[in-house]
Amino acid sequence: MRMAYYPGCSLDGVGLEFNLSTRAVSKLLGLELWEIPDWNCCGASAAHTRDQLLALALPARNLALAEQEGLDVAVPCAACFNRMKVTELATRSSKETKDAISELIELPYEASNQARNLIDVMANVVGLEKIKEKVQKPLSGLKVACYYGCLLVRPPEITQFDDPEDPMSMDNIISSLGGEPVYWAYKVECCGASQTSALPKATVPLLHRIFQNAFENGADCLAVACPLCFINLDMRQGGVKKAFQGSYNLPIFYFTELMGLAFGVSPKELGLKKHFVDPMPLLNSKGILTRANAGREAV
Amino acid sequence: METVRLSSTLSSGKSFLEKVQTESQVNVRDCYQCGKCSAGCPFVEAMDYSSHKILRLLQLGQIETVLKSKSIWICSHCATCYTRCPKKVDIPRLMEFLRMEANRQGFIGEKTVNIFSNLFLTSVRLTGRVHEMGTMGFYNLLSGHLFQDVLSAPGLFFNGKITPIPHLIKNRKVIQKIFANTKQRQGES
Ligand code: SF4
Ligand code: SF4
Numbered sequence: 001m002r003m004a005y006y007p008g009c010s011l012d013g014v015g016l017e018f019n020l021s022t023r024a025v026s027k028l029l030g031l032e033l034w035e036i037p038d039w040n041c042c043g044a045s046a047a048h049t050r051d052q053l054l055a056l057a058l059p060a061r062n063l064a065l066a067e068q069e070g071l072d073v074a075v076p077c078a079a080c081f082n083r084m085k086v087t088e089l090a091t092r093s094s095k096e097t098k099d100a101i102s103e104l105i106e107l108p109y110e111a112s113n114q115a116r117n118l119i120d121v122m123a124n125v126v127g128l129e130k131i132k133e134k135v136q137k138p139l140s141g142l143k144v145a146c147y148y149g150c151l152l153v154r155p156p157e158i159t160q161f162d163d164p165e166d167p168m169s170m171d172n173i174i175s176s177l178g179g180e181p182v183y184w185a186y187k188v189e190c191c192g193a194s195q196t197s198a199l200p201k202a203t204v205p206l207l208h209r210i211f212q213n214a215f216e217n218g219a220d221c222l223a224v225a226c227p228l229c230f231i232n233l234d235m236r237q238g239g240v241k242k243a244f245q246g247s248y249n250l251p252i253f254y255f256t257e258l259m260g261l262a263f264g265v266s267p268k269e270l271g272l273k274k275h276f277v278d279p280m281p282l283l284n285s286k287g288i289l290t291r292a293n294a295g296r297e298a299v
Numbered sequence: 300m301e302t303v304r305l306s307s308t309l310s311s312g313k314s315f316l317e318k319v320q321t322e323s324q325v326n327v328r329d330c331y332q333c334g335k336c337s338a339g340c341p342f343v344e345a346m347d348y349s350s351h352k353i354l355r356l357l358q359l360g361q362i363e364t365v366l367k368s369k370s371i372w373i374c375s376h377c378a379t380c381y382t383r384c385p386k387k388v389d390i391p392r393l394m395e396f397l398r399m400e401a402n403r404q405g406f407i408g409e410k411t412v413n414i415f416s417n418l419f420l421t422s423v424r425l426t427g428r429v430h431e432m433g434t435m436g437f438y439n440l441l442s443g444h445l446f447q448d449v450l451s452a453p454g455l456f457f458n459g460k461i462t463p464i465p466h467l468i469k470n471r472k473v474i475q476k477i478f479a480n481t482k483q484r485q486g487e488s
Contacts, residue, residue: 009428038469041423048376049395049416050402054481058423061477104480106473154378155391164382190341190377198415202345202373 001125004066005033006084006115008077008227009041015227017271018076021256022118024265028134029126033074036065044079048086056097057104059087064102064109076118076256078226079194082151084115085158117152119225119255120161123169128176136264137291138178142282144258145182145219145250146170147210149229150190164188170223170255177262184217186210193228196236207233207240215248220282223255230254234276251279261288312360319357323396329386330354336380336390346370350380350390353397371397372409427474 011019026033043058063084066073075081091098091111102109122131148167156164165188171181189210192203210233214222224230234252241248252275260270267289272279283289320326330351337349347369348356356365365371376391384390407413422428 012428038427040427040470040474043420043423049398050420051399051481051485052395053484054478057477057481058474061473100484104477104484106476106480150375150377150379154382155389156382188379190375190379192341192375194375195342195373195412198411199345199373199409202342205344206341 001030002032002034002071003116003121003125004069004071004073004113005035006039006042006062006066006073006075006080007035008039008044008075008080010077010227010231014231015077017257017274018227018230018254020269020271021254021260021265022076024269025122025256025259025263028263028265029122029130031074031121031126034069034071036062036073039065042080042083044077044083048083053100053104055083056087056090056101059084060091060101060109061105061107063087063111063113063115064105064107067109067111067113070113072113073115074118074121075115076225077228078117078149078151079228081115081117082159085160087111088114089158117159117161117225119148119152119169119173122256122259123173128172131173131176131259135177135262137262137288139174139258139262139286139288140178140180141286142179142258142288143182143218143220144174144179144253145184145214145217145222146174146187146255147191147214147222147224147229147233148187149193149224149226150188152225153188170225173255174223174258177258179258179262182214182217182219184213184219186213191229191232193226193232196232200236203232203236204240204243207236208244208246211237211240211246211248211250212244214250215246219250220286221251221253221279223253223258225255237277249277251275251277251282253279312357312362315360315362316357319393319396323389323392325389325393325396327354327357327388327393330358330388331386333385335383335385336388339379339383341377341379342373342375345373350374350394353393354388354390365397366401366404366406367408369408370394371401372407372412374398424475424478425471427471 007019023033039062040058042062043055048055063073073084075084088111091101091109148170153159153162153164153167162169167187174181186209190206191210192206196203222233224233230252257270257272267273316327332351332355334351337343337351340350343349353365353370371394374391374394376394378391380390401408
């Protein structure tokens with residue numbers, strides 16, 4: 001299995017654990033990731049509110065570079081994924097748009113390949129059976145609220161992925177790892193990440209509602225698939241909890257970190273020590289790290 | 300919330316609504332005011348006019364009220380409304396267009412959102428990528444939110460998540476060219 005890989009700006013910075021864990025689990029699963037050489041920012045979260053053409057051109061260059069290799073693109077960041085899908089579909093919609101985009105990026109681009117988000121890649125390209133085979137330390141006893149947010153599933157005409165109101169792909173991955181996905185109501189609520197720096201006060205209630213609902217439904221932690229959601233839920237949790245006197249303490253994981261833990265990769269290698277809400281007490285209390293190891297030792 | 304003058308002219312509104320339709324493919328007359336969009340909007344408490352009210356104001360030709368609103372800057376384009384709307388009114392596209400139009404006319408309903416978008420795109424144009432520390436630092440200076448993220452930024456810095464050095468792509472000329480080509484094309488149309 002070989003796919004082009006578009007990490008996106010966040011995975012070089014605030015989302016670096018997502019990058020570390022994605023690379024670690026892909027390697028174990030035999031998924032070869034070809035990083036698009038000299039990829040550029042796709043403009044997500046700002047370009048589309050300024051200039052629709054620029055918002056198509058920036059992702060198009062990356063997609064065009066992958067197309068030259070004949071590869072689909074694995075995209076960890078939900079915001080990048082969404083902008084790439086918009087570009088891909090706009091390119092296919094009319095010759096006029098296609099030509100305009102090619103002229104702007106000065107590269108041929110036919111949109112013959114496609115962008116796929118990482119949950120989709122793991123659940124449907126790699127497959128749940130393969131994931132189950134690799135589990136060394138099952139996540140049994142860990143209750144996980146799978147949080148998808150907006151941009152992976154909405155609008156469904158663009159994302160063409162799972163159910164926009166009740167997606168299950170990430171829940172199925174967690175089950176395959178031996179974990180227990182909880183049934184909860186806020187898996188596709190917006191956490192306000194794109195506005196969290198500019199309008200921090202306005203995003204506090206959004207975050208609280210998500211934490212509270214996960215907590216009420218018995219979750220020990222949240223699993224996410226987007227660096228913007230992650231940093232918003234992880235970094236702001238302390239402040240939100242204080243503002244609402246919440247009684248929750250919910251470590252946030254990239255779903256790829258949970259995959260890595262279940263595959264026996266060490267917390268350090270996955271970047272788990274970099275979280276604001278320390279996940280180690282939870283992992284220790286569930287005995288996941290010390291769990292009898294069926295084969296491969298933790299690195 | 301301001302009171303709305305319903306007597307203002309509907310005719311000047313008409314040509315504006317045509318422009319809305321051409322540029323965002325939204326026909327505001329499609330909306331039958333069921334309110335489902337506003338019921339699920341995550342930012343509804345922070346907005347001065349909820350999304351179905353924005354649509355009603357447009358239907359009534361109250362263009363300036365809409366362009367001066369905070370709502371069009373607060374919307375996160377999460378598409379909850381669009382996914383649920385029984386008439387498939389693409390509100391996030393409409394909100395994007397309205398924000399661009401307000402910007403062109405000099406109405407900036409939420410200054411901080413505007414500053415943030417400008418910095419983000421400047422970073423992309425200059426380096427090809429977003430430089431988080433630079434963007435955050437300049438943002439705090441320009442917005443006056445000097446102490447925002449102060450509690451988290453050192454943490455981010457020490458765990459190696461943000462660095463003072465921007466990630467530059469090699470082919471920065473290509474990116475600047477894309478910006479220039481886009482600008483030129485916009486000028487022509
Ligand atoms: S959900 Fe659609 S039809 Fe209903 S008020 Fe909102 S825009 Fe109008
Ligand atoms: S897209 Fe904007 S208006 Fe619609 S639900 Fe999301 S924040 Fe509200």
